[in-house]
Amino acid sequence: MRTPAARTLADYGVIVRRSWWLIIGTVAAALTAGFAFTSLSEEVYESTSSILVLPTASDTEVAGARTAGQVNLDTEAQLVKSTEVAVAAAEALGSxxxxxxxxxxxxxVPPNTAVLEIAFRAGDAEAAKAGAVAFSEAYLEHRRAGATASLEGAIAAGTxxxxxxxxxxxxxxxELSGMDSGENGRSRLEAELDGLQQxxxxxxxxxxxxxxxxxxxSPGRVINQASAPGKPVSPNAMFNLAAALGIGLPLGLILAWARHRLARKVAYPTDLVERCELDVLASVPPAVKFQRREVFGAYSPGGRVFSQLRNVVSSQLTHDQRVIVVAGVAPGPxxxxxxxxLATAMxxxxxxxTAVAANPSTTVGLPELFGTDSVPGLADVWSGRVDLAVATQAAPRQPSLNVIGPGAAARATGPTSEAAAETFSKLAEAGRFVVVDAPPLSCSADAQLLAGHADAVIxxxxSGRDSIGETAAAALAMRQIDTPLLGAVLLPSVLGPMNTVPLPGARREAPLAPAVSEDETPTDSLEPVEDLETTQVIPAVRSAAEPR
Structure with a gap:
């Protein structure tokens, strides 16, 4: 079992490309929410005044303060928002x-300054200006009152x-006036009086x-007067939209990642590599259009993809390895x-x-794609009704390509291990490569049986149709046998006319056997083709130039 390689930036790009609509939708929703929030939010104006704070007699240096100098500006900033200042500002504003x-x-407090910047917000510009002025004046008055009160206390104590x-x-x-001029102690009292007077x-x-x-x-002064702001500071449309983008984009990426991890259908080659542990041999781009029910031209975009697939497959097989089983996951073409x-590219x-049609349940079979007959075919060979050489037909326009149709009893009989081994052995001896169109693994075990006698499996x-669970289960089923599983080929979700069942009138008429409705008759009850009166002998290889 292979181990997926480490994820690269290109892998994340695939995830983004896979869910681009989800990412864009999430971002658009976030931007819409940001725009709505901006439109519905109330406008807020802000006015600022700057005050140069000067030291007063009441100021003392604080040890460990964040600001240098005699005035601790952190303390002053708290004083601006104190109750006393707020009450004075409320009285001035009438609040x-x-x-x-x-x-x-x-x-x-701007760094390395003795300046306080007092900002006030309000619902209109004039109210914001009035609030900044009121708080500035109330703060200066409070600081002046504090300094004055300190000096008044000193004056009162001195008085x-x-x-x-x-x-x-x-x-x-x-006492001195009651003494005589020569009385003892008068000189001492006069000296004491002089000291008191001094x-x-x-x-x-x-x-x-x-x-x-x-x-x-001078407790300070206003160095920048508050002015009426010309535009609101909130809501900030650019900030809100940028925040919405910053939220919406990561959320969109998270949702894209979750969608990638929780996806149930295969959509990209990385799904096969990461979640199904399959190598991707080739991937047909979605831009390739399936216009008709036929193989791609040699130089068409789809033809180039399968030519590259042929080179990859042939490089992984030795000369003795010739039989390749191609199995689908779910019923379909x-x-x-x-x-x-692939057979055409070879x-x-x-x-x-030789292309072998062993899948009777497909909406479009190999005979229709190559323009050959469906009967006699593989089921007729396995039931003993015809020889393998009779069921082998030459594909028009490809002389080196033979085709074996499903046969008239394709739905009534299935392969046996002995029949499959014998058939593949004969075909491998006659040609370089044998490409087998096997039934889907989700509804039949025939593909696993056929692959057991093949040299490689694809x-x-x-995409968009086969589930990841069924694909992983199909890969596991093929790994349980000894035949190497080379990898997977990813087709686009739209296959045009390949996905539709043709109308009964548009089907090719089978010239070699009578039509059997639904073809549910057991093979053993069918008469050999050679005994039917309407049987015509068909050469093993029809010339490409022979008219059909």
């Missing part, structure tokens, strides 16, 4: 839901300390400095078409060949 405003604001010093000064002055001056100077600093507080064209190459598979 009653600060939480809704917070959900629509976003803050980013308390100054009042205490002034109280000490007043007490020292009162301390009070220092505190006053410090308070004055804080008050000056309070007047010069596939095996007959392959056998007739004859065109100069080989003596399976004829029709």
């Amino acid at each position: 009653a839901d600060p939480d809704d405003l917070v959900s629509r604001v976003s803050v980013t 308390v300390e100054l009042d205490a010093v002034k109280a000490d000064i007043a007490a020292a002055e009162d 301390q009070a001056d220092e505190i006053e100077a410090e308070i004055a400095g804080i008050e000056a600093q309070q007047g010069a507080i 596939a095996a007959s078409v392959v056998a007739a064209n 004859a065109r190459a100069g080989d003596r060949a 399976l004829a598979v029709q």
Whole structure:
């Protein structure tokens, strides 16, 4: 049993080509969904303002902060979305839901800057601008209030300390005023009073400095004013369509792969290789048209395919190996078409060949394809009614090709092992190749019996008609005998007139035996052909130039 080769890029291309309509349909559906989502989505506008954050007296450096400098911008970004700032922004916008405003604001910190970018989204451009302005102003005011509160606390603490010093000064002055000029301790008290006065001056100077600093507080400034956006940021049609394509294309490929793996019918040569473990000897392209019920011309596209098949088959057989059985998978003309064209290609190459019709159930038989008579034929030979030489006819236009029809009792008698071996042996002695059109394996075991006495087997598979399971089973049945299975020939799904049964009036008349309806009479009850009054003796080989 052969092992399939590793999958190549060309194999994936076949899978895509096999289900291109499914992939395109999935992508189209995804793009339609993306377009519908874009059309139905509410428009969202975004306005952004940029604030340069400046350090204040209340700022202290944070160890391990992501941003360098005295101001930790990550902390400031969180403050923009704090409840206090949101409430102030809601008051400015006249909104009653600060939480809704917070959900629509976003803050980013550009790398290596001291800038906060405050973006606000709303349903229209003016509302987006107003929201960005409101949050910017509320944040700056909150930062200014925080810095001012810190300085005011320092001023209040300084004032308390100054009042205490002034109280000490007043007490020292009162005590000093009650002393005489030369009284003991006066000089010490005067020195102490001078120290208190100096301390009070220092505190006053410090308070004055804080008050000056309070007047010069600058928590930051807006360096890029928010403006009304000209177009919405959402929905983004290009992004949505690109996302739809990014989802639809992989999904389509997955569906194509699933269809390939779950397919029940043979459609491409890769199906035979991967799922049936069959070598593909030849594949007739779907572009090849079957116009008439006859073999392909030598230089037609189909004729070239079977000429190449002849070369492949002959290269795999030795001189003593001559008998080739062509078996179909399901009832139909596939095996007959392959056998007739292969035998014709062998004859065109100069080989003596004999085409044997052992498949009575086909819609088109070898005699019809070659223009010969169906009777007497193989079944008549096996039943002893005629000799093999009498049943052998020359094919018109192919002097080196002989044809043996199915015979008058083809459906009433089947091959026996002894008869098949004897027939093939005689035909192989008379010619270079013997090509046997065998019954389909899905409804008869005759092909396996015939193949047991042949030198090689070829399976004829029709795409879109033969199932993968039946094809694999047919290959397994042929591998169970000793005859080598060379591979398979894949025919297109459309065989034109080959697939139709001809009307009764269009059938060739059998000149040698009376017509038998349905041909269900047992062979043993038939009289020998030679005893019939209407019998005419036919030479073993009819001249191609003789009129029919």
